[in-house]
Amino acid sequence: MTVIVVGSINRDIRLDVVALPRPGETSTASATASGLGGKGANQAVAAAAAGAATVFVGAVGPDGDDLLAELAALGVDVAGAIRAPGTPTGTAIVLVDDAGENSIVISPGANASGSRERIEATLAASGPDDVLVLQNEIPAALGRHAAALARRAGVRVLWNAAPAPRSRAELIDDVDLLIVNETELHDIAQLLGAPTTSAAGASVSDTASAVAAALGCAIVCTLGARGALWIDGDTRGEVGAPRVDAVDTTGAGDTVVGYLAAGLAMSAAVSLETATARAAAAGAITVTRRGAAAAVPRRHEVDAILAGAPTGRTTS
Secondary structure, rough: OEEEEEEEEEEEEEEEEEOOOOOOOHHHHHEEEEEEOHHHHHHHHHHOOOOOOOEEOOOOOOOOOHHHHHHHHEEEEEOOOOOOOOHHHHHHHHEEHHHHHHHHEEEOOHHOOOOOOHHHHHHHHOOOOOOOOOOOOOOHHHHHHHHHHHHHHHEEEEEOOOOOOOOHOOOOOOOOOOEEHHEEEEEEHHOOOOOOOOOOOOOHHHHHHHHHHHHHHEEEEEOOOOOOOEOOOOOEEEEOOOOOOOOOOOOOOHHHHHHHHHHHHHOOOOOOOHHHHHHHHHHHOOOOEEEEEHHHHHHHHHHHHHHHOOOOOOEO
């Protein structure tokens, strides 16, 4: 019952600004901070915080030992990480405005140097009780390779298609659960030729249904403050999110992914609805804090907020 995250790790440099700069505009930051980030690392931190045994497979440069040490201190097994010589650790410049919205630019660095051998070795020891988590901040070929290996081992594959793929060649075929936000859902639907929310009469649920059918998988689409919708075969529904005051939305989606993976890995009997509701609550807590990995809540905090969270509705 292990969550295996194959993905990115970055050094996040956050700049707090009044408003995100427009093209050609220069803004002055009111504060700066640096810390652990990257979608893969954030999701691994979230899975571990949720209580799951978690393994991270990724790459840093010679300057990234402190990030791996921080990841390990947060309960993540980093034995599958490599140090890529002559390549700097990935870097993300994160601008956060007064409304908590962000704009992010990433320099992949060592994330482009992932090891197929480490992926293969890690997945060789995995089995049907485990969950593989993938994102799009490492080369698509590595993600596709990991998904194919996991499928052969009976491992459940969760793909957070973020950043959104730009071509059909970047789509992953061996997926059990696709996790996206509304923008990513729209972009994938366009690649698949499925109806999008911009089409007359098409809803987010319609688009999600079409994408799930095309990829042959279940789907969770996050809806920001509105919670999330989920589709699992002929069953579907929505879950709400607790009302909170957002200060920084960075990493909220990664928290949702990590908590979803942990929920599914820790109990074979848990429903996608239940796992999604818990993940949405965790994501809501994340936006009340600044930072990415540093903002991930612990499981007892999610337990507390769920006591007052709205219930979801299920349809079939």
